[in-house]
Amino acid sequence: MSAATSPSERRVSARIGAISESATLAVDAKAKALKAAGRPVIGFGAGEPDFPTPGYIVDAAVEACRNPKYHRYTPAGGLPELKAAIAEKTLRDSGYEVDASQILVTNGGKQAIYEAFAAILDPGDEVIVPAPYWTTYPESIRLAGGVPVDVVADETTGYRVSVEQLEAARTERTKVVLFVSPSNPTGAVYSEAEAEAIGKWAVEHGLWVLTDEIYEHLVYGDAKFTSLPAIVPELRDKCIVVNGVAKTYAMTGWRVGWVIGPRDVVKAATNLQSHATSNVSNVAQAAALAAVSGNLDAVAEMRTAFDRRRQTIVRMLNEIDGVLCPEPEGAFYAYPSVKELLGKEIRGKRPATSVELAALILDEAEVAVVPGEAFGTPGYLRLSYALGDDDLVEGVSRLQKLLGEAKA
Known part of the structure; x- marks a missing residue:
């Protein structure tokens, strides 16, 4: 939209038109769409636990549905x-x-x-x-x-x-x-x-x-x-x-x-x-x-699983030449630097940005990650380890294979 566009011609307000789509949700949506189309995509994009909501919480919601005061x-x-x-x-x-x-x-x-x-x-x-x-x-x-x-x-x-x-x-x-x-x-x-x-x-x-x-x-x-x-x-x-x-x-x-x-x-x-x-x-x-x-028993169980996955993903990412991943101390994300990989040749392409690298990873390895540009710091990738252990290992193994091919 040009600067000369008058307010009467503007279909979307400047304030709302300036908002960017949530990059994390966009990556997750694309991964799910590819999976629905039959591709074996493993998604590291979504920031949500892969566990079901505890049963006693669901039961409280079911009971609330039947209570007229909540209608x-x-x-x-x-x-x-x-x-x-x-x-x-x-x-x-x-x-x-x-x-x-x-x-x-x-x-x-x-x-x-x-x-x-x-x-x-x-x-x-x-x-x-x-x-x-x-x-x-x-x-x-x-x-x-x-x-x-x-x-x-x-x-x-x-x-x-x-x-x-x-x-x-x-x-x-x-x-x-x-x-x-x-x-x-x-x-x-x-x-x-x-x-x-x-x-x-x-x-x-x-x-x-x-x-x-x-x-x-x-x-x-x-x-x-x-x-x-x-x-x-x-x-x-x-x-x-x-x-x-x-x-x-x-x-x-x-x-x-x-x-x-x-x-x-x-x-x-x-x-x-x-x-x-x-x-x-x-x-x-x-x-x-x-x-x-209620008590915190459910989160204690999740934390144990996340801790195990945290250690696995950090170890496997740091085995890739050109990737440096500090050990996260909280949440369920790894945020490795991939700056040393940018500009290198990977399967005939030379990704210059982490956006381009993330796109290459999705196309070639069928792994969805979020580029650092979404978080204000180009040159990084975010991977959520809130997914099953087998998928986590398979997904990072695909990254190791693909990124291991990088050459100057």
Whole structure:
């Protein structure tokens, strides 16, 4: 569309037309389409557990379907009993004490992120975004009128940014810093000391912090999850926590997330949601209530499987010449550098970017991966290891065979 196009001629608004498709969902959709067409594609694109939702959670949803009280509108901000349970769960898991009035139940984590940014950003406000970042963060910031400012970390620091890097990016327009640990797409986990330093830096400069804790229970080895408002109490009046049931309870399709924050911000976000979607599906909320009120046995079983797969995928990726994969400490993603492979000949082609390399891998090895461009850092690939052990080994074995053919 040319710059001269008049508003009356523009079919899609400039604001919405500027949004990019979710790269991770696009890769997953393409892989599924190829599989449906009979090709033996193995997909490392989707960020969702390959386990079913625990039975007791499903049972709660079935019972809710039969309960007439769930057949009607409920408060836009969430079922009171679910908000109370989320408050209890937050204290149990994070050591962060909040009241139900500080909670908004949303249609998944994506809505929580957008509504949180929309509630605090004015046009032109800057948000510091550590990269590699999940694809939705910068788009949500832009939709809310803000300006994402990337701060890039690489494999040499385990994909963790420093306070010095954050300070170098801070300007008079900076309003928010995004903090994500464990991280999607890298699996990076900040130590308590690192997290505390970032939290205190934000307090010193009067900045807001939005922290995404969706992977809180998926940490491995000696790594530990740290909740910023729990360890930096003075940050709480300017801290928004985003979380949900998707990863911990294998409930990606149920679409239940939440925002925790200062009451005025949560009230504003709730007002927004009351016009955008009203209440989250009552059946899904009843399922989420069963999830957050129950124990963590299910996630413990998943974490054991993910840990095993984590070690396998890192070992196998690092056996490929030209691939360097740090060991992720959380979530369920590996984020190897493939910069040394770019420009090399692989089956008659010389991919110059990780986008081109990912396309080559899909065509030649029938393996779907997400290129680093989607996460703000070209030269990398993201592979989710939330898939069966046999498929994981087969998929990476195909990568080893294909990429092992690379030559100068």
